[in-house]
Amino acid sequence: MTTGTWARRHLLSMAELTRADIEEILDVTDTMVEVSTRSIPKVAALRGRTVVSLFYEDSTRTRLSFDTAAKRLSADTMSFAVSSSSVNKGESVRDTIETIEAMGIDAVVVRHRSAGVPAQIASWTDAVVVNAGDGWHQHPTQALLDSYTIRRHRGSLDGMHIGIVGDVKHSRVARSDIEAFTALGAMVTIVAPPTLLPPTLRPWDVTVSHDLDDVIATLDVCYLLRMQRERMTEALVPSMREYTACFGLTPERADRLPADALIMHPGPMNRGVEIAGEVVDRPGVVVTEQVANGVAVRMAVLFLLLGPGRAALPDGGEIA
């Protein structure tokens, strides 16, 4: 087995992981998927460890997914939600993290609407920091669960042609996925109008298309991003109707995908905008699998950051 260069202090960005690091996480995820299928889907790996979720932005799904992952590893969990916290009283993030840390915690899972907050927190705490989404920047566990889902279906991402369609400019999912998919050997094409692209794509090894019809027939994976209605008021797209006409996965376009292509979405979906309601029920759509794999991937991340380490796994990766 190869090991990468990931320092395993925190998980802040996909950019800090090599291919070997990512593959290690995905290998451990296989073990966690097995755990999740047991009659009692729970192991003792993180008993006595405390994982806090610190969510400054609403995200019931991601918070529940991390919470479930921590509990299946027998960690104690605490949840710090903005509405019920002192944040509304003007407490700084730094004071909050120092207060929580004083209670004795091992890891903090952070979601914030501002890019970089997990990195700032990592500079202020001894606890492990896991980025659960920061602004437009990164959402690394989403990229890991997406990579895992593709790997489960296709064996490997090597040589896969993955189209990421939609609002890449404002998407932490896209930034993370691009880095994960290309690190794992996939070819990535970004499909979007220029107004929904970052100012430059120079940091990434991707190609760009402004025409979904041009690339759809060559895709192994069609990854649709959520389109937010406020983008229209920012003059980034003329109307939702025009967006759907040009970049939505309509039944006609879905028909042109290769038969074994996967259709993915980070959720929640806007049916009728980026994906037609009728397409959602087609066989290639793996959106609920993504959610299920999300728990296993997050178990793997917490296990690698907090647990005894991969070396502690017996041959075959069984854990009890």
Next chain:
Amino acid sequence: MTDDIVIKGASVLDATGERRADVVVSGGRVAAVGPDLYAPTVLDASGCLLVPGLVDLHTHLREPGREEAETVATGARAAALGGYTAVLAMPNTTPAMDSAAVVREVLELGRSSVCDVHAAGAITVGRAGEQLAPMAEMAALGVRLFTDDGSGVQDDRLMRRAFEYAAGLDVTLAQHCEVAALSEGTCMHEGEWSARLGLAGQPAEAEELMVMRDIALARLTGARAHFLHLSTAGSVAMVSAAKSAGLPVTAEAAPHHFTLTDACCAGYDARFKVHPPLRSAADVDAVAAGLADGTIDAIATDHAPHPVEDKELPFDLAPPGMLGLEYALALALTRLVDGSRADIDPQEPERGGVDGAAGSYVGPRMTDAEVIARLSWRPAAIAGMRDHGGPIVTGSAANLCVIDPLQRWRIDDGGGASRSRNVPYAGMSVRGKVRHTICRGEAVVVDGEAQR
């Protein structure tokens, strides 16, 4: 009254040239310049340059309104330690310096401080960009330069009127060039780093469009225009062309814009957040070249103190600005004269500091004397400060600075005499240290220590 002072052994450098001489200061004036002079108080300046006190065209003293960040007294002390004998206080205080009353208050606070404090008045009431501020009543108090710094005057028609009105008062308008429609909601330079970091960026064009407009309005009205903190290659090129066309324009650049690039923002440390934002390496080199060829007349600090807790906010929410008064001279000598990366200490390369400091500068270099010109007599002329900027001759006002140009030192993160500590240069090794500062005839800094 303080004792007479003699500054011994320095090389005296001003706009007229450089010569070896002792200088005696008495009663707030230069009393004698020549060989082997005597006075009761001796300041050793052997191996040093004695220059007219530095003049900062761009200082945020925060008083009134944000005294937890800085006061006139603490800002003036930082200025004196940085070799400055005069600063121009920016009007974005609370309330704004948009009336004689507030200007008078700031000038009054400056009178007892260790540095001359001049005031820049606001162009518009409350710096809101809607109605002209009473420039004449502020000009009557000695205000020579007006700006809405912190933001630019967005309305073209209002800015035209402001130029016309200013021409009648023989005052200068200074613009913070930033088109709000292109910069709203942004927190750094738009480019590769903003793309990577997922932060909203503003393009260089947000600055350049307003530089272009103000050049056009200066041509239309014949009024003087001064450009604050130029940060892009395009801005430098336009100002150069405007000067070639004979328009009455001047410009300044801040130390961070010739020292640091947008790559500094990689760690989301808001000490690197500033307006205009840190730009690309090509822009940084263009600013340095613009200073070298004289397109940019002055180095101005844009000293902008902010409390630690504000700079620990998320990057997009933190206030922009960084300290500069105690670092500008050394950064200029290190980068513009030596052309070196400001963050590498040849003695201790492994401890060198700031990721994103601009690389070695290969463009046109300056001499120490040219750097001093852009820190002292050029800005003094732009601001109409007759008692500053030399020349150092018998009878001139005793606003002086003694610099050890060879001393290397490491910038720490303490913030010096400022009440704030938002220093983006911590860990950098630089050349050139202020040894003594004499303001209004008083030795306010001796051997690098503030005297009060």
